[in-house]
Amino acid sequence: MELKLYNTLSKTKELFVPIDKEDIRLYVCGPTVYDLAHIGNARPVIVFDLLYRILNNIFGKDNVTYIRNITDVDDKINNRAYAEYPNIFINDAINKITAGVIKSFHEDIFSLGCLNPDFEPKATENISEMQEIILALIKSKNAYVSENHVLFDVTSYKNYGKLTNRTLKEMISGSRIEVATYKRHPLDFVLWKPSSEIEPGWMSPWGYGRPGWHLECSAMSTKYFGSHFDIHGGGIDLIFPHHENEISQSCCFHKNDKMANFFIHNGILNIEGKKMSKSLGNILKIKELLNKWPSEVIRFNMLRTHYRQPIDWTETSLKESWLILNKWYDVTEDQKIFDENNIPYEFIESLCDDLNSPLAISKLHEFYKEGNYDDLRLCGNFLGLLKIGKKDWKNWIPSASNIDVNQIEMLITEREEARKNKDFAQSDKIRDNLIAKGIKLNDNKDKTTWEVL
């Protein structure tokens, strides 16, 4: 099976050819762990989980290595640490913050059905690796020391701006930031910066300080993957400066012309047509969504839009996602076990065309229509859907609700009696009372089921 992927480097869809088909290397930029993950954070996690599943399917799980790092050096983390633990050493305060956020992040994405990466390195655990790169870059004159900072000299790398598709001149013309005095060129970026006594830091040849953001991915990808790997992924907003700067550092350090063969970026996510932002107060946490919807609704809703398109995250589309899954769950048979290697060609083929999940999902609709429920379930499972079992799906209730399942069952039985006795006034009264509580009854041929509105 041929896999085609859109490569930001070339701005075209390219055939994916692994560097070594027995050692395929996928590196994805993970979260900065300053606060509970929001639904925008979930997008790359779900998208690259899908890519990981496809790579596993084509090349074999043992031949694919997936790394998703954790950024735990960041001023937003520092600010929380000062505020919440003012009386303890800053590095310890930070650990308390990040440990909690990481735990929560793991819970969230486990709920969303994402496979674990093989490695999940943290910036704080790779400080010496980053320092090694800095030393080498200073030696090779790609970096310089200035006012206790170490900066990367963007003019020293001829391909700077290639990923972003902009020249240095074009970037400066659009620049709105004030240029720090210690920079030779306005776009030079920090590899190491000094920390005050109250800021987190590590000892280094350039004094007590901390690394710049971009450096961690160069250090961690080098550590696990060496100088050159297959795919580097992340959100589209990471193209500049993050990935551009990573490429500069890594290529100068390794004396390479490529860091990764493919750069893949997912589109942004809006909430009800608006960008998520603190000022609008519309930052939607994954946990909030998990309280309101079965987790597969969230995952399915994400996959219904192609990963490179912007996605508008709305209540309406969540409802529609729920409706479709509910329809599919009606025909699943939990006991059946499938051969995972027997996935229909047309389904995988859709996914192999640059992860065209909407087209792949249309195949599921066709399977449903044809009554081919085995392939529906098999392909659904591949996408991480239709996995929880019919009973769990049907009995799922929002965690915030005060719905009493036993009471509902009792009322249903009571209503059945009334209906048998043709006491429709009574039976309708029971149904209306439940509707008022947000529970809808459906009288199927054999029995009555209920669902939460």
Place this chain on the structure above:
RNA sequence: GGCCACGUGGCGGAGUGGUUACGCAUGGCUCUGCAAAAGCCCUUAUUCCGGUUCGAUUCCGGACGUGGCCUCCA
């Protein structure tokens, strides 16, 4: 200002140089104590203006519109 992406029916959302997937909603029918659910069936679309072509929604150019990046936001 620079760079980039996008513009498809009531809504969501794919593909394609020649009958415009798929879903949701709407409408009709079947079933049903009623309602719902379920099943069946049907209708509606490629922003505009040029060009290339026998033929363009698809390729090229332009206009208009929307959005992203140029700030350590995924």
